[in-house]
Amino acid sequence: MNFVKRAGISLGARKPKTAALLAIFTVICTLLFGGLLLQAAAAHQEADVRRIIGVDITVKQKGLTSALADRLGASDIVNRYTPQLPVRAAGHGLTPLTSNVSKPDDETRDKDPGPLAVNGVRDSGMLLPFSYGSTKIMAGRGITPDDTGRAVVLIEQRLADENHLEVGQTVQVRSADGERTAALTIVGVFQDPTQNPTGWMPPHELPGNALYVPMDTAQALGARGATVSEAVYRIGSPDQAEQLHAAAERLLGAGSFDFRVNDKAYKDQVHPIQQVGTFSGLIVWVIALASALILGLIVTLQIRERRAELGVLLAMGEKKWKLIGQHAVEVAAAALPAVGLAALAGQLAGQPAGDALLGRQDDKSTLAALAQDAEMTPLTVRVEPTTVVNVAGIGLGISLVSTVLPGIGILRLHPRSILLDNE
Template identity: 30%
Template sequence: MNLFKRAWWRLTGHLGKTLMLIGLFFVICTLVLSGFLIRSAAARAATDAKQRVGAVATMQLDLDALISSGKAQESNGSMPGTIGAAGDLHRSLVDKICGSSVVAQCNYTTDAGAFPTKSTKLYQPVPPPAGQDTLGTDLFRADGIRDLNAVSEFRGGDSKLVSGRGITPRSKSDEIVVEERMAKANGLKVGDSVRLKVGQLPPPGQKKNEKEYVFKVVGIYKSSLADTGQYVPALMDPANHLYVSPDGASTLLGKGDEADDGVVKQATFTLKDPEDLGRLKQDAEAAGADLDIFPLSVNDKQYKALVGPISKTADFATVTVWLVAVAGTVILALIVASSLRERRKELGILLSLGERKPRLLGQHLVEVVVCAVFAIGLAGACSGLLSQSIGDRLLAGEVGSAKDDAANQGRERDPSDPNGGLKQDEPAADPIDSMDIRLGPADIGKVGATGLAIAAIATLIPGSRVLRLNPRDILTKGD
């Protein structure tokens, strides 16, 4: 008799057991397919985040490496040691590295200060207490930037231009953007000039640099930080925060007037591909950079913040797929083994009638595969909504944990700061808190292959006992 007919009669004649197998396979296939869909959604989100954030390599001075190299200026007894020219990262070098074929975008910043002059005064609504020494704080804070729009305060809306324009990569070294309160205190408007002095105190025994440098006001901005009504050191007052080009900041650092002498504190390079860091290091060395003193490191903090929760969700889904597959195989194998014991008389009769053992095993396999096919179809119809619901709940928990961890995380030390200062906070990146579940033919194919593999393994392993049976033993001894 045809084994397919026998399998059909068995399935239709024992509907209870058939529906039980279909239900078990439905649960297994639904969970497996949900795991596949969550992993696929996480992979798409990670790719989108990588394109949005990019891989950013940072170059800046490593003070410990400079001291270890012996290139720092040492103390001679009367004068303390200083960083020296060996610790200067020149803009001309950075521009060469920016020309690398693996760099999609580059930026650099310089921190500087500027002493006021007779014609350009500090904004100080509350004077300092009598007798307080303010020599080291009575100056402007001047940030040398390549693009004002890239500054976190302006990108986040805490500061905004109210007149003129900002600093751009094409800005000249004598262009400056000032805060609205400082501009009013000095009667400045766009197009006026300000005169500033180098914001560096001289070493002991040397005279202060009294040379005045002229800057043209190209923009006026407004900070959201209001006056406190109390005395604040001028350097820390947001109204005394100036923005200049990197070359302008180098001038105020006393590093030189020429563009090639411009010094930057930190350079960032957005790579076209995260795997290109090695090539970037080769190009940097070819340009003349000492990567021991100015190391290149990939800053993937924002990328990790974006994809961390969804990656953990995908990892959990992967573990679930394996656990369900293994557990489902074991459970089905036990069910098939139990079914074989129950049907021992049927097997014995068929064998005594001359049926071959492989065809008996094939009948059982057909029965289980038919149940699996029905379950895979039902899983494909239901898994989309179920995966979305499960994925969103798991992701919401991971996002909450990630935000708590970020709130408790401290700032890192700035390796270029001789005073052991901390790095400036980077713009916060909100984790991806939703996933785009898409059910496609490839996903159905994967869960179908998984389901059929489970059916085959769960049937063939216990069913192999059939190949060792003979009709006399089955009909006379039972098991």
């Protein structure tokens, strides 16, 4: 009789033990699904966090121009970037804020080039106060790369309240020399947490008199030859910082610029996720090895119980490798339906487990604060076809190892000694 057909008859004749084997394999496969699903979710979450947070590099150099900052930002490893071009301007029909304290008599009375601090940016979300959540957009949106060539402005809430301005309204801003005037549409209102100083401060140093506009608008309002105060670049990981530094040296000259790496947020968010991924991978290996050991012991006990059956088959001329194959088929037959049951259990329990380990509410709020303008993908843990294939492969591998190794003992059996021992 074919050993595969004999394995099916044996499974049917030994229903309680078959059910027990199926239950054991279902538990094993469920644990494997849990480990692999958690590992996949951790990898997805890590990639999302890398994209959203990344590592911020601040580059400063005396005489840094917008063109040089753009050339460095064109590097393949740079995900987002923004230069910052500060200029002074005055409002036309716009009342700037002033200190509540009178100007000291000993303060120099030089001509004020403009009470408004206008900052030309490419992407306001890349500025560290916006990026890390201390400065927040209260209405509308920030300045984006798509605003290049548009007459738009991001205004501080205190200045907006003072002038009764809202998103969508237009303000007039005049250059410091009074020769150029720009009509800017308010696209957003932000709140700077810096309190108004208790002493006298020049108007342009008051936090409420800060405006953010696209780079070309700032260049049009500023004096000829105005330079960038700093440029912020976002890369994927700390490992790429050396590459960007080398690119900056080639472009700006070695030792001529300040290069600061800010990777605290990256480490705070990515490292815990990496630890979860490593832990889940370790779980898969431990489960596979422990399962092979447990099933190997079970098969060894079954072989001892079925010595008489094996002796009869050997006496009838059955080949020993077919006896090992029969045990392998019996175990594999229990493994395959267990994969289906475990996949259903993984689909039901995977999302709650993933939320518990990777989607804690405090982490979500931190990510939201770190990337206000970024689109965050919600954490999803679901059984994919590749996961089912991987679990099935591991399960069959466990069944093969757990039957072949104990089956070595079958090769040492002799029909005569088995039958005499069982008389």
